[in-house]
Amino acid sequence: MSNNKNMRETRYSPGINSIKEFAEADERLAALDPEKYLKLPYPYDDWVDPPIKELTDEQKNRLEHSLDGLSAVSIPKPETSKDKEELVAKFLAGLKKLFSKENNWTFVQPFTLSMENCMKCQTCSDECPIYISSGKEEIYRPMFRGEILRRIIDKYLKPGGKFFQKLTGSEFELNWETVARLAELSYRCTLCRRCAQACPIGIDNALITREIRVLFSEELGIAPAELHSAGTVKQLKTGSSTGTNPTAMRDIVEFIEEDLKDLYDVDIKLPVDKEGAEILLLHNFGEYLSWPENIMAFAIIFEKAGINWTLSSEMGAYDSVNYGLFYDDVQFARVALDHVAKAKKLGVKKLVVSECGHAHKSLIPIADRILVDDNIIFRESVFPLLEEIVFNGKIKFNPKKNDFPVTLHDPCNIVRAMGIVEPQRRILRKLCPQFIEMEPHGVNNYCCGGGSGFAIFQGKNFPEWRNKISFRMKFKQTLEAFKDNIDPSIKKYVCAPCSNCKGAFRDGLTYYNAFEKCGIIYGGLVELIVNAMEDMEKPFIQWELK
């Protein structure tokens, strides 16, 4: 016990004590003490998380990690004082551009409103799952990033800033450490916007976080590889952020058709590049690779419902991913325009986005403000269409096939950001007799912890942080929803109709060993729909944690 205590005392820094320390402290700014993490309910009430593993010595020497011991952005430490000064100068230049209508018309109005009017009432703090789950780590407080930025602006961008620095609390020198820590800190928020929803004035700390990311990407060329070089750049170059090219896509579709036959005795040819189709269905390509049963389920439903649909093998039209949404408006626009161009080429009536939250938000409301003239094509969510199919009577369902506890995770981008709340619920109420809501749910949901790209961050020690901190609140909610059936012999299903959310659930449930301890698996909505179909002879849902 005393050894443990000594280890704790030596390992965990006390955390940050003042804003000034963000710029001036030599040591790590966040304590990240597992004993302070949010407590989980039974059967995890005695669960002890091991400390998040340290970066290797080589990584520590090479990369900035003084924020909390993580390096999501992989910012190399500058070698010379000239490099350091250049980083600071570029940061300040970029900060000015965030307020210019030419450079940042995309968000200058909401960003300026949020930067100029925060009253620091702290109403947002208790709404943030990361802040709460971490044991209220100060640097994770939703308004912390914005406050650092405001003080930098007060001192370095406003006239007389240095003279009034005492009044504005800006008595620190902007150095490269501050800049690098701010870049890292912008990747400790999932952009779920729960804080914004609670703000009485309408300040959006998630947007401020996003704009910090934009500044680093668009001015300094700094962004996590998972989002940029291996994300949007790869997608534009190869057609998918997974690197899958059109030939490989067609091959994968063939494999899926074979699996449909082998696993479920369903003989369906998935329509690809079908001329005259009414609907182009756009999947996140992660589904093809990690959850092909989701692709199969869509095919079964659409074919049985008699929908005139198609997939596309055109480069860029088979992966709905648009990571630009999370960090870079130019990259966002390029990917979104590519999606639209390919849909137009196929001549479909409308583009329908399947179970992917950020693709929903990217392609439907956000892209709405970059499309003009003939690029304005009809785009919609798949959930209302699925609701119509389930309720129009063409397909017969037997809800008894889904007679196990089911709860629903609301993807932030689909629910809080787009207001698609009820269609998926009406389906679950009809087809799942043991449907239980999480609390809170709907537009007040908690993020899965994988939002804003976190689900695909697999480098260094970031996945550990995600599982232990950013997924924690969602896991707590899940356990509470199933509390009356928590025994592992009762199989339970978390319906998470979003690819990134499923990624977060996959890694989080695996980390907590939740299938063995509680019998919990996760999956999409369409799998439940197909599982309840009267004429499906074999169960569609496989009770294993994938």
Place this chain on the structure above:
Amino acid sequence: MMIILYLFAYFSILTFCGLVIKRILKYKNMPVHLRWELYPVAHEPFRNKYGGSYYEEVEWWNKKNKKDHLAEFWVMFEEIFLLKGVYVHNKKLWLFSFPFHLGLYLISATAIIITCSAVLDLSSIISILNAQNIFGKIILYLTKVTAYSGLALTFIGGIGLLIKRLSEKKYKFYNTPLDIINLLFILILTISISATLIFSNSSFTLSEEFVKNLFSFNFAAISNKLFIIHIVLISIFLLYFPLTKMMHLFAKYFTYHNVRWEDEPNYKGGKLERRIKEALNFDIGWSAPHVRTGKTWAEAATTLPPEMKNVE
């Protein structure tokens, strides 16, 4: 000497109005932004109760997109006058924030009544606050209730907020001297207004007279020193207010109407499309190599750098 007081009052009122209008125009004239609404959107008919949107319908673009303006008005009322958001999410703060804000509204209402009375009296229509009939007495009594309750609520709320700011870690950590000065200034004002009302201005006679003098450019002498101090303090506050975050009073309209509830879809040939086209023609000045600085947004989005060109 007295003319300086009047000139200072004119200057502060005009500066206040000018800076408030400037800020409002700044927010209003910003370019169209990418959609960033948050649900519930108050004007969404029926679905606003659970946070739904028109995206819940198949082929939503074929449906009439009606707006429930009454619901939107009601939500604004609750937000502005009851501080519902603070009540729901931060009850401990609401206990002080609500009386503080309500008190400020009541003080503002008193100022509006005094100004209206002065203007009507000057125009020889009616003297509201000095009418000798029962109607005048009732108005005077109600105005006194408004003023005193406003001052009391603001003072109690302000003291509470100040104690919270100075004692609770989550506020102390982020306090700047300016945050404290803002609250102190308002508290000092409530004391000065109260003192004036109690000792020399109990029926708002001095205030009404001063407003009338302002409107009629009559720089008549003011003998009451307490009232002069009061005028100086209010004038300084009017100059100070637009430089502070207290301007959230006006910004809140935009954060709600132009961001949280802004769900206007873009249709071909519509006004919105024209605004988007304008924005797409702005020149990009970002410096990262992949952005392709110097081009317009439309050009940068449609011409890929070599490292992003399709490889098929």
